Amino acid sequence: MRREQPSTQEAADDRTDALRTEATSSIVGYRLRRAQLSVFQRFLTVFESLALRPVEYTVLVLIADNPGRKQTEIAEVLGVKRANFVPLVHGLEQRGLVERVPSDFDKRANALHLTQEGEAFLAHARQVHEDMEQELVARLGGEKARKTLIELLDRLT
Template identity: 55%
Template sequence: MGEIVGYKLRRAQLFVFQDFIESFAKMKLRPAEFSVLAIIARTPGQKQTEIAEQLGIKRANFVALMDGLERRGLAERRKAATDKRSHSLHLTPEGARFVDKMTSVWRNHEERLIERLGGPEARAALLDLLGRLLDDPER
């Protein structure tokens, strides 16, 4: 099994997720929540459907995820200015502070992974290889 690409990728994903879960345990933050908060922080005002699509999250699951972020006071839905039927997503002031802390924890997590890979050059090579899988024009 150790020579099967898909098997190695899956095992690597599990390793990365386990480190992520341990890193963010005190913040009670899951990978999907991290991704949503990071996108909202980077580009506030996007519609729910846009962010759900970017992350490959089903609409019903995304609504539940956002409900949880709102209950925690980290993000909020606002009626979109151009379409009153849709909602744009924004961080709350508490959410902005949370994202700052989240980013610091993420940097430490990322640095551990890069070190384990062998440094910045290995990281760049891995990202290049993974990009080749994801950017396949035949798919």
């Protein structure tokens, strides 16, 4: 049997070749983190001209699909603390994409809506995002692979 690596007892101060990373392959959490960072980095690049972060895109999508909901509700489904949601939605409002309408049913609450400009912006963003998803599907090896991935991820969540 051929010895391709020095003994594991030996130090390696003098070697400049690649590190052994086999053990990290078996750490699901580590692989998840690397993949997530990679996909988010790609998102930031693709959405740079729209100046939209991943969480902001998701907020716009959720408001569009749930018009009139309270800040707390949108924040909670996203896993964002309501205290941290304040500056987030404030930024979207200042850009003219989101409206905070005092609720008729509960004077403490703000009902969230997209503005007309917000709807148009999101329509464009959805297109940009769909293109990115197709790029990911290509990397994964097809729509079936993407569906499998989502299913497996959901089992971990």
